[in-house]
Amino acid sequence: MSRNSGGTGLGGGLLIAGTTSDAGKSVVTAGICRWLARRGVKVAPFKGQNMSLNSFVTREGAEIGRAQAMQAQAARVEPTALMNPVLLKPGSDRSSQVVLMGKPVGELSARGFFGAPGGPAPGRTLHGGGREALLEPVLACLAELRSTYDAVICEGAGSPAEINLRRTDIVNMGIARAARLPVVVVGDIDRGGVFASFFGTTALLGPEDQALVAGYLVNKFRGDVSLLEPGLDMLRGLTGRATLGVLPFRHGLGIDEEDGLRISLRGGARESVVAPPYGADVLRVAVCAVPLMSNFTDVDALAAEPGVLVRFVDRPEELVDADLVIVPGTRGTVRALAWLRERGLADALALRAAEGRPVLGICGGYQILGERIHDEVESRAGEVAGLGLLPVRVRFAREKTLARPSGVALGEPVEGYEIHHGVADVRGGDAFVTDPAGRALDGCRVGAVQGTHWHGALESDAFRRRFLAEVARTAGRRFVPAPDTGFGALREEQLELLADLVEEHADTAALLRLIEEGAPAGLPFIPPGAP
DSSP: OOOOTTTTSOOEEEEEEESSTTSSHHHHHHHHHHHHHHTTOOEEEEOSEEEOSOEEEOTTSOEEEHHHHHHHHHHTSOOOGGGOSEEEEESSSSEEEEEETTEEEEEEEHHHHHTOTTOSOTTOOSTTTGGGGGHHHHHHHHHHHHHHSSEEEEEOOSOTTOGGGGGGOSSSHHHHHHHTOOEEEEEEGGGSOHHHHHHHHHHTSOHHHHTTEEEEEEEEEOSOGGGTHHHHHHHHHHHSOEEEEEEEOOTTOOTTOSOTTSSOOTTOBOSOOOOOOSSSSOEEEEEEOOTTEEOGGGGHHHHTSTTEEEEEEOSGGGGTTOSEEEEOEESOHHHHHHHHHHHTHHHHHHHHHHHTOOEEEETHHHHHHSSEEEESSSSOOEEEEOOOSSSEEEEEEEEEEEEOOEEEETTEEEEOBEEEEEEEEEOSSBOSEEOTTSOEEEOEEETTEEEESOBTGGGSHHHHHHHHHHHHHHHTOOOOOOTTOOHHHHHHHHHHHHHHHHHHHBOHHHHHHHHHHOSOTTOOOOSSOOO
16 A cells, blocks of 8 residues: 555555444444555554543553454554543543543543533633643554554544534544544444444535545344345435445444443453363353443453453342342442442442452452542542451542553463552452562452452453362352453454455445545535534
8 A cells, every 4th residue: 555645655544434433333343444554555443532441551651442452453553642542431421531632631621622612610620721621632642653654543432413513523523624534424224223323423524525435334134135125225316425335233342431321231251252161060250230330341361252241230139149249440439439329339348358358359349349539639528437348548649540451360471551549558368469579569358258450350361260160169169261262363353253254245435535645536426414
């Protein structure tokens, strides 16, 4: 692939937009990245602004969305802060922590960020400019990537036709206009109404934006494509734009979802095909669906194990038959603690601990299991009593810990990443993770209750097997971890499958033309356009 982009010397680019949130933008972007990487193209992903509670730490210690880290893996490159310069981490329905270039820079209300009348609340500004102030660094990051890579595949957010947000858009048509990127709109046909969504999305854009919308991509189709083709022909007649592919529905490709707030977890299980157990029993894992749950992808490695059943719960009776209960990370530790008490789950966890039944707390969940929490940063609640299941006291620091540590747990090598304001003072028990010499690195273990700040530790295969074997032994289950489950290999299989879907079911020649040459001239305007 040549680097032209109109003679600018920049690499080619493409923006994957969507008719809605969860239309499949993240996985389509990943699929295109892996497809290009397989062709030998030097490609990088990019998302100007992400709103997500699932984040990752890069090698240089920057926090970015997990979706962009996954897309970087698809592109076979190391993730960097350039790929997701703005990350919003919701702390409530109305405010978020703003992470700029991988570092938190403050809290901002939705009104302040999106430029609503009245502006941000006093003391909640972001360098005085809100969202508009972020467009310049976002475009600078995109330009730097395009100067380094042959192609940059950008992911939009939500819908590009959010007419109330057009003025301050830094992730959809705002960057497409500024960088002259061609746009492909993805629609989830599994939800229904995909033709109306494609037409309506296009028709609500202004002339300058519509000139960049070059085509559509149908996602999650089930059935005979020939039955869909008359509709695709009519859509082309109405809009003057072709559908560049119909991607079939595939189970198990919801990898590294962005937003835990949008997913209804009541009684839900992680999206996976549970293989038969390797031993005689299955192992049941219950994950407390705490408010503002973050990095719930921590349990994906468990869900990938044959015979491990993972479900999200919010009632104490749902813990009774669980062999392991996980209290996951959360953006609101004190709020989650109160929720556990209100639901009766706190008492159920205390009973499990008294009975010697396994409980694991991760990050905020680890803090909740401790004796006390002093928080003047996140909730500003001051001193709050924890569940008292671990001899740990937590004080929230204003500076966020961002790290990629490694160590030893249960005699096996383990790697993880840390994203937290809470600093733990461990006053007893055994360390969850040590260095090779046995010196404590993180976490605490007392009997069957244990906790750690490390996200991603369960992705270390040997440790995960040892951990599950210990849980099974404690729970009295005849469960045996499969000896050959490699989580990294499974993730690679998923990325390869995404690339296969793109290669086999999309017009790849048309995609290459768009990436190299931009949107074709003469695309028709569809009224009424943006108000």
